[in-house]
Amino acid sequence: MPRTVYEFPSADAVATGLRDLVLRAQDEALSKHDRFTVALSGGSLPNTLAKGLLAKPEGFRWDRWHVFYADERCVPLDHPESNHRLAQTELLSKVPIPSSQVYTLNPALVEKPAEAAEDYQKQLMTVFATKSTVRFPVFDLILLGMGPDGHTCSLFPNHALLEESEQWVGYLTDSPKPPPTRITLTLPVVNHAHMVVFVTTGANKKDTLVQILDRKEPLPAAQVNPIHGQLYWFLDEPAASGLQTTLVDKPAVL
């Protein structure tokens, strides 16, 4: 499916635009089934998402949301480096999503990443059916960030996890960005989603975006190409400033 690259005039406008697209993704999901499955990343994403959603919460059916993490650091859930803690602080503590529908790393397994990944895969199966009935889960929406090295989820350049073709959740103990031990959704899971959105702001991402969107260098974020789903890049002006690729100004209604 072709990608759409939106350029917004500011990071605040990115948040507003993201809110509109998340609402559309939710409504599309609820027209087909009774739940909205979404995977969140860490970094700046929870703050941007919260800014957009909390400014205009009308229309969101929080009781239908099932929230997973695109990746998670293997640390206790109340640890300053936990992606769940970040999402909880920024957004989840402020909206009435049932806590049973927020799927976290099993905190008993922080020292056992292989088991933590297996446990997280089992949690995915409780929502998306088992591996024997579906090859890969189909998320309604996956929200991603991109690091300056082109990583996304916890899929880092030249890492063997990029080759994973069977598992839904992988683990690593050698992340080049600390902390070293993490679990992550695998590329086939990301590429089976109905909609994937990268949210990337700031001038420090400019050169990496040129590598990915103009030069099509095979960095991890460039390997996100949903098979049947839609792919969006949400950029602010500083992030988009070096790009030659066709940019779409944010339309009034996404």
Ligand SMILES: O=C(O)[C@H](O)[C@@H](O)[C@H](O)[C@H](O)COP(=O)(O)O
């Ligand atoms: O696990 C991590 O180390 C972070 O979650 C990381 O993957 C982050 O999502 C990207 O680096 C984008 O970060 P920003 O959104 O802050 O640019």
